[in-house]
Amino acid sequence: MTNLLSSHLEDRSTPQYFCFSIRCEVCGEFWYSSSIPFSKALQAAEHREKKELYDAIYQREKQRAMQAAGQEARERFSQCPICRRLVCDACFLICDEMDLCRECAGRMEESGEPVAP
Numbered sequence: 001m002t003n004l005l006s007s008h009l010e011d012r013s014t015p016q017y018f019c020f021s022i023r024c025e026v027c028g029e030f031w032y033s034s035s036i037p038f039s040k041a042l043q044a045a046e047h048r049e050k051k052e053l054y055d056a057i058y059q060r061e062k063q064r065a066m067q068a069a070g071q072e073a074r075e076r077f078s079q080c081p082i083c084r085r086l087v088c089d090a091c092f093l094i095c096d097e098m099d100l101c102r103e104c105a106g107r108m109e110e111s112g113e114p115v116a117p
Protein backbone atom coordinates (compact mmCIF):
# COMPACT_ATOMS: atom_id res chain seq x y z
CA MET A 1 0.00 0.00 0.00
CA THR A 2 2.79 2.43 0.85
CA ASN A 3 4.48 1.76 -2.50
CA LEU A 4 1.23 2.20 -4.33
CA LEU A 5 0.67 5.49 -2.54
CA SER A 6 4.20 6.73 -3.21
CA SER A 7 3.83 6.01 -6.90
CA HIS A 8 0.67 8.14 -6.96
CA LEU A 9 2.08 11.08 -5.04
CA GLU A 10 2.49 14.10 -7.27
CA ASP A 11 5.01 16.69 -6.32
CA ARG A 12 3.44 20.11 -5.70
CA SER A 13 6.36 21.56 -3.79
CA THR A 14 7.58 25.13 -4.15
CA PRO A 15 10.96 26.54 -3.06
CA GLN A 16 9.29 27.44 0.26
CA TYR A 17 6.98 24.52 0.94
CA PHE A 18 6.78 20.79 0.39
CA CYS A 19 3.40 19.52 -0.66
CA PHE A 20 2.13 16.46 -2.52
CA SER A 21 -1.18 15.52 -4.05
CA ILE A 22 -3.01 12.32 -4.92
CA ARG A 23 -5.93 12.03 -7.29
CA CYS A 24 -8.74 9.63 -6.51
CA GLU A 25 -9.12 7.31 -9.48
CA VAL A 26 -12.89 7.13 -9.10
CA CYS A 27 -14.10 10.72 -8.52
CA GLY A 28 -10.98 12.46 -9.82
CA GLU A 29 -10.75 14.75 -6.80
CA PHE A 30 -7.31 15.86 -5.72
CA TRP A 31 -6.20 15.53 -2.14
CA TYR A 32 -3.30 17.69 -0.95
CA SER A 33 -1.00 16.76 1.88
CA SER A 34 -0.40 19.27 4.69
CA SER A 35 2.33 21.55 3.47
CA ILE A 36 5.60 21.46 5.34
CA PRO A 37 7.83 24.55 5.17
CA PHE A 38 11.40 24.20 3.93
CA SER A 39 13.43 25.06 7.04
CA LYS A 40 16.10 26.97 5.09
CA ALA A 41 13.88 28.81 2.61
CA LEU A 42 15.01 32.25 3.84
CA GLN A 43 18.69 31.40 3.98
CA ALA A 44 18.53 29.76 0.58
CA ALA A 45 17.03 32.91 -0.93
CA GLU A 46 19.66 35.14 0.69
CA HIS A 47 22.78 33.09 0.19
CA ARG A 48 22.91 32.21 -3.48
CA GLU A 49 26.57 31.23 -3.18
CA LYS A 50 25.52 28.27 -1.06
CA LYS A 51 22.94 27.08 -3.55
CA GLU A 52 24.33 23.55 -3.74
CA LEU A 53 24.31 23.19 0.02
CA TYR A 54 20.72 24.39 0.32
CA ASP A 55 19.66 22.27 -2.62
CA ALA A 56 20.99 19.21 -0.83
CA ILE A 57 19.15 20.12 2.37
CA TYR A 58 16.02 20.79 0.32
CA GLN A 59 16.17 17.35 -1.29
CA ARG A 60 16.67 15.68 2.07
CA GLU A 61 13.73 17.49 3.65
CA LYS A 62 11.62 16.78 0.60
CA GLN A 63 12.20 13.03 1.00
CA ARG A 64 10.99 13.25 4.58
CA ALA A 65 7.99 15.37 3.60
CA MET A 66 7.11 12.79 0.97
CA GLN A 67 7.16 10.01 3.54
CA ALA A 68 4.96 12.09 5.83
CA ALA A 69 2.54 12.75 2.95
CA GLY A 70 2.43 9.01 2.27
CA GLN A 71 1.53 8.34 5.90
CA GLU A 72 -1.14 11.01 5.80
CA ALA A 73 -2.59 9.60 2.57
CA ARG A 74 -2.86 6.13 4.10
CA GLU A 75 -5.61 7.50 6.35
CA ARG A 76 -7.56 8.81 3.36
CA PHE A 77 -7.10 6.36 0.54
CA SER A 78 -7.75 2.68 0.05
CA GLN A 79 -7.00 0.27 -2.72
CA CYS A 80 -10.06 -1.42 -4.15
CA PRO A 81 -9.51 -5.21 -4.00
CA ILE A 82 -11.34 -5.69 -7.31
CA CYS A 83 -10.15 -2.99 -9.70
CA ARG A 84 -6.92 -2.31 -7.74
CA ARG A 85 -7.41 1.42 -8.09
CA LEU A 86 -6.51 3.92 -5.44
CA VAL A 87 -9.69 5.56 -4.20
CA CYS A 88 -10.53 8.24 -1.64
CA ASP A 89 -12.59 7.52 1.47
CA ALA A 90 -15.67 9.11 -0.08
CA CYS A 91 -15.53 6.55 -2.90
CA PHE A 92 -14.67 3.53 -0.80
CA LEU A 93 -17.63 1.65 0.64
CA ILE A 94 -17.82 -0.58 3.65
CA CYS A 95 -19.91 -3.48 2.32
CA ASP A 96 -21.09 -6.68 3.94
CA GLU A 97 -18.74 -9.12 2.33
CA MET A 98 -15.82 -6.98 1.30
CA ASP A 99 -15.06 -3.28 1.19
CA LEU A 100 -15.14 -2.02 -2.39
CA CYS A 101 -14.92 1.14 -4.42
CA ARG A 102 -18.18 2.82 -5.41
CA GLU A 103 -17.99 1.65 -9.03
CA CYS A 104 -17.26 -2.00 -8.31
CA ALA A 105 -19.92 -2.07 -5.58
CA GLY A 106 -22.44 -0.59 -8.03
CA ARG A 107 -21.57 -3.10 -10.72
CA MET A 108 -22.01 -6.01 -8.33
CA GLU A 109 -25.03 -4.45 -6.68
CA GLU A 110 -23.39 -4.46 -3.29
CA SER A 111 -24.60 -1.76 -0.97
CA GLY A 112 -22.47 -0.08 1.60
CA GLU A 113 -21.64 3.11 3.41
CA PRO A 114 -18.70 5.28 2.37
CA VAL A 115 -15.74 5.32 4.77
CA ALA A 116 -16.03 9.13 4.84
CA PRO A 117 -19.22 10.68 3.39
Ligand SMILES: [Zn+2]
Binds near residue numbers: 026027087
Ligand atom coordinates in the same frame (compact mmCIF):
# COMPACT_ATOMS: atom_id res chain seq x y z
ZN1 LIG B 1 -13.00 9.67 -4.72
Ligand SMILES: [Zn+2]
Binds near residue numbers: 080083084102103104
Ligand atom coordinates in the same frame (compact mmCIF):
# COMPACT_ATOMS: atom_id res chain seq x y z
ZN1 LIG C 1 -13.10 -0.99 -7.63
